[in-house]
Amino acid sequence: MDAALRSIHVHAYRIPTETSESDGTLEWSATTMVLCEVEAGGKTGLGWTYCDVSAALLIEQTLAPLLEGRDGMAIGARWDNMIRATRNLGRPGIVSCAVSAVDNALHDLRGKLLNAPLADLLGRRRDSVPVYGSGGFTSYDDRQLAEQAGGWAAEGLPAVKIKIGRDPADDPRRMRVAKEAMGDGCALFIDANGALSRKQATAMAEEAATLGATWFEEPVSSDDLEGLRLIRDAGPPGVEITAGEYGYDEVYFRRMCEGGAVDVLQADATRAAGITGFMEAAATAQAFGLPLSSHTAPALHLHACCAAPNLRHMEWFFDHVRVERMFFDGAPEPHAGHIAPDLSRPGLGLDFRRQDAERYRVWPKEGG
Numbered sequence: 151m152d153a154a155l156r157s158i159h160v161h162a163y164r165i166p167t168e169t170s171e172s173d174g175t176l177e178w179s180a181t182t183m184v185l186c187e188v189e190a191g192g193k194t195g196l197g198w199t200y201c202d203v204s205a206a207l208l209i210e211q212t213l214a215p216l217l218e219g220r221d222g223m224a225i226g227a228r229w230d231n232m233i234r235a236t237r238n239l240g241r242p243g244i245v246s247c248a249v250s251a252v253d254n255a256l257h258d259l260r261g262k263l264l265n266a267p268l269a270d271l272l273g274r275r276r277d278s279v280p281v282y283g284s285g286g287f288t289s290y291d292d293r294q295l296a297e298q299a300g301g302w303a304a305e306g307l308p309a310v311k312i313k314i315g316r317d318p319a320d321d322p323r324r325m326r327v328a329k330e331a332m333g334d335g336c337a338l339f340i341d342a343n344g345a346l347s348r349k350q351a352t353a354m355a356e357e358a359a360t361l362g363a364t365w366f367e368e369p370v371s372s373d374d375l376e377g378l379r380l381i382r383d384a385g386p387p388g389v390e391i392t393a394g395e396y397g398y399d400e401v402y403f404r405r406m407c408e409g410g411a412v413d414v415l416q417a418d419a420t421r422a423a424g425i426t427g428f429m430e431a432a433a434t435a436q437a438f439g440l441p442l443s444s445h446t447a448p449a450l451h452l453h454a455c456c457a458a459p460n461l462r463h464m465e466w467f468f469d470h471v472r473v474e475r476m477f478f479d480g481a482p483e484p485h486a487g488h489i490a491p492d493l494s495r496p497g498l499g500l501d502f503r504r505q506d507a508e509r510y511r512v513w514p515k516e517g518g
């Protein structure tokens with residue numbers, strides 16, 4: 151098989167959100183996708199990250215020249231090439247996001263070269279994965295919050311996550327609005343994005359438990375491992391403490407698990423140096439006896455989540471679901487609260503609708 155990497159191209163797209171959005175600690179009005187395409191043996195693999203457009207420059211000028219001409223099937227070796235070459239740039243953040251886009255594209259390419267779905271190549275454990283709805287932005291009014299949460303519950307999603315922490319005094323009321331719209335068959339998840347102090351978070355966990363919440367994500371900063379552990383140990387037993395979305399490398403996940411900081415580890419293949427890094431995070435969670443849940447980007451995570459050990463569920467994140475539906479033929483849709491890969495399609499099972507994406511392109515700035 152000719153698997154020499156002939157070309158590595160990168161494009162970035164900035165897609166405005168439907169309305170301006172916010173959580174406990176951030177406001178935004180657009181989503182930027184950095185999409186990498188790698189070509190070998192007449193096949194093109196695609197992978198992406200949600201990141202700043204600067205990741206595109208890093209891929210184009212630093213990662214692509216490093217990999218061109220090398221064996222695209224040796225994904226581990228290519229991953230090592232990229233990690234070594236970026237040592238002095240600092241691993242977390244943009245570097246790991248850029249590596250993620252390339253690594254994800256290499257995984258998709260491998261599936262296409264072998265004409266096999268990626269789930270099978272990673273060692274498929276399950277044919278479908280539950281997804282929980284994720285949105286409930288603090289920028290929503292009560293009508294928007296109830297419509298979204300109630301809509302996902304009506305579609306059969308087993309849980310819905312809302313953002314809290316912007317106005318902690320008002321959060322119990324917002325939780326009630328969402329829970330009433332969802333009804334009894336759907337669990338309430340909350341995510342403070344690190345907005346709360348330890349004392350506030352402890353009180354919020356108690357309040358959330360009375361409303362039937364079962365998941366409390368980043369009650370305090372995910373860098374405060376001791377704080378997470380204290381809230382986990384002191385809090386109501388029905389409310390799981392979760393974090394991991396800022397895991398960019400394997401040591402981060404090990405420290406979070408070693409610290410006893412979480413009941414469920416989260417990981418994101420658009421940040422953690424790709425599907426390669428995501429599967430390592432899954433193995434770490436397994437070694438510590440913890441379930442894993444994927445963070446954002448459901449179309450990208452689906453095959454890896456069919457193979458990951460101890461997988462609890464996937465995040466059906468509103469912004470990324472919207473972009474992935476716009477950009478990819480073959481993007482998954484939930485049925486009875488689950489998404490499933492089409493195993494008749496190779497790789498990630500996605501076809502990029504370039505024409506539809508073109509009007510959002512921000513990189514390259516000219517041509518394309």
Ligand SMILES: [Mg+2]
Pocket residue numbers: 341343367368395
């Ligand atoms: Mg979160």
